[in-house]
Amino acid sequence: MDNETKPGLLARLRAALLNRATVPTKHPEKSRVHVASRTISGIHVNPDNILTSSVAWACCRFISESIAMMPWRAFRELPGGGAEIDKRHPVDQILYIRPNPELSTFQLKETLIHQALRWGNSFCEIERDTVGRPFALHLLHPDRVQVLRDDNGVLFYRVSNGIGGTVDLDAMDVLHIRGFGDDVVGYSVAEYAAQSIGWAMAASLFGASFFGNGANVALIVKNKTALSPEALAFQRSEFDQLYKGVNKSHRTAHVDNDTDVESVGTSPADSQMVEANRFLVDEVSRWFGVPPHIANELSRSTFSNIEHQSIEAVQRCLAPWVARLECEADYKLFGINPRGYYSRLDMEETLRGDFKTRAEGFKIYREMGVISADEIRDRIDMNPIGGIEGSMRTMNSTYAPLERIAGGTAQAAAPVPAQATA
Template sequence: MNDLRIPFLSNWVQRQAAEAVLEERSSTLANPDSWLVDWLTDGEPASSGILVNENTALHSTAVFACVRILAETIASLPLQLYQQRKQGGKEVAYSHPLHSILHDSPNEEMTAFVFIETLMGHLATWGNAYAEIEWDGAGRVIGLWPLRPDQTWVNRDANGAIWYHTIIQRTGDAVVLPAYRVLHIPGLGFDGLKGYSPISKQREAIGLTLATEKYGATYFGNGARPGGVIESTRKIGDQAAIDRLRNQWHDMHSGLQKQHRIAILEEGMQYKQIGLPPEDSQFLETRKFQLGEIARIFRVPPHMIGDLERSTNNNIEHQSIEFVMHTIRPWVVRWEQAIKLKLLTRPERKKYQALFNVNGLMRGDYKSRQEGLNIMRQNGIINANTWLEMEDMNPIDGPEGEAYLVNGNMTPVNATGKGGEQSGQAERNPINPDPGKQAGSP
């Protein structure tokens, strides 16, 4: 008997079978593994009858917009590796090999932006992001390669060790990787091992969104005409004649390209339109409501996905700041802590840490930003060059740009009543004791 292979099933099933062999487990139709169930069913339909999974959900404009906003926003933030200074504070660790991997390019095929955007897109849809860690012989990270979340499974063996069963996209090989070989960033989950898929957990809300979009497309595909009836004062004939008349009418007048055709009815026949327009059936209201529902799932301000109904110039700015604080910040912390745990050795974790710079998202309007910087400048918190750097401007050459200034009228609390005010002399500036080097703000 010849070996029977189904071309479109062959590659995927063979890889899954190989992966199952590596796990020393079997999967049958009587006792299927989760990967086989997901592959055969392609997810579950919602109550609306629409198939909802991580791929079909992106057909919704609202879901796609939310995922894109999260992925592009996180990817656009500068990610750098910092090291602690002996005198306090931190500085960018340019000399550490991991810095260029995080900031510039994680591998020879991708930029840092594309890599972070890809993994953040996985996080926003599947609830998990995976990347293979490439190590050299000296125990240093030399590359990061994204892994498909729909082709990666994580579990814990009898000894408590964590393993990742995945397919390497570059080679198509099914492999089992130990935990130290995988950068795993999980979303919200209750077992501490794997995050939940927002799409799977909110299947009904997303299914309703897709259903309303499909309904609208079908409605306009029918020429934006609801159903109708043809009445006749005489008997039309048998059922075959009725079906023939119905089909002829549908073929002549259904579809956008067949609008406004002239209909000729036989004697005694009259066409009556039935059904309600979308506004009366709250079709448009349902679509508007679903925009808010999807935005709520991903914690994205509605105005960012085009819903400006309740937005004003004032509250948009506050919503944008809240977006950074309550949406972007938690995701950033997940990234930073996963990088520290999986890409740095235990001794390095005491000295190094990866941080996203979110200051650019918190800038606000120009006038308010300059007023805030001026307050820090006058209180000796920043110098002129730090101010200029925050505004993406070139520094001032010479020591003047590095000088720190404080308001000359400020006096330490413990000096009050001890000659500070009676002498009429300003307190000596402890940061810049030479008053001759004080310069104005930039």
């Protein structure tokens, strides 16, 4: 087996800690900010209800679903260079086929990422067979997990099993995806971005109240003579029934004698709702590292630059999360001595351009002799040609060695026959 046995691994970890000059934090902090019950806007923000913000939902969905679509495979380095997918390795079965009977690989990656985005951390229990090889991954909700250290400073995870109490898992038996943070834990965006997200949620509620509860009429009634409480109540009830609500707004009010009618008007633009919502898309998107156009804020996007913005989103937003998944999986699933094994998420599908751009790229690779016709057909999900015709790699015949060009000729020189010796 490639993985080191658990007792031997724990002994090495404890020995390494004894040689340290510093002492690790006993209980790693998950936050360094004050968590208020309510934000200044009056909205309570937590990792669950931030998804009621359309911008936070769009950001979490974009990152988690984009990464969930990437195939996650186990690779084995070849002796002569390069690597190939090892379909028989148990890690490849977990990451590409099925992590456990109840969960697909898409759901595993999607949940790991969106939990890490909201709570700052996501966890999976690594279930191993009798010889220590991983054969299943089980999601653990972040609310169930405490990140702790024992008296020797060795990291472990305490998991709540509800009425079953708690269970302690060794660090090597937990796949822990950390977001941006300190030490061994990540920071929750819901806590650090509470004021910004609370502002966005409050603006959304204000907009709903503006139309749902506001009596938006084009005219206002002023009574010249005082009305009795009963008459005033009747007038208000009739007014609300006829004119309150978005589908009854901007009607003409018909009133009795001895009243003045005054024109009034308030629009969402006058209340700066449109501008505020546009700003809040930028504000919330920044916390997730997502370009605003992903959340449909397209005021600064054009037809010519939207594709490049999307590629930049992959490189600067998705790539760090891909690296987090790969690094953690390589260490926890293959062990300290992986013996040439590693995992990789294929980002090609998210980086590819339109059909014409992709076809031109394949053409360049084919003319360089990098790939064959069957390899191109495999990338575009077509059946192989087969035989030498499909596997042959070709190159443009005009290519010539640099030494020959430097010598003043680009033509292939005829071979010089060997001279006979006496």
